[in-house]
Amino acid sequence: MQIKIEDDFWQGDDEAVITAWLVDDGAEVAEGDVVAEMMLAKVQMEIEAPCSGVIHIEMEAEVPLKKGMVIATIDQ
Template sequence: MNQTPILIPATLWDDDSPGVISTWLFEDGDAVTQDAVVAEVMNEKVSFEIMAPATGTLSIAVPAEAEVALGQRIGAVG
């Protein structure tokens, strides 16, 4: 099965400091549609929405409250 990775965009914030996944809005294994907001990431008290890159089944690779870096894969949709 093809999976499209869910990445923290490399240009989401201005510096190399880590962010934190504040919440996943869907559970692992849920069906999601392309462009649906699937997670929220915080950095320096600013919240960013992460969108599904495709329609399919969500596979979460990094749990809520975990630190993430710019460009990091946090899940996939397949």
């Protein structure tokens, strides 16, 4: 399953940034775990795992993010 920046995550077309991955690439995560923190215009948001499994990080922290980007995948 992909973790994707959905269109309704925030209003407008601003770029956001992952401020920190809170799991390592290849770590086991459980559904609902906070796996990353993201920031948009000084507002911090949490990204939760949509399912349990092994996470593969696709986007490193501190890279600008646009809507529609896949930031990680989870092998269930």
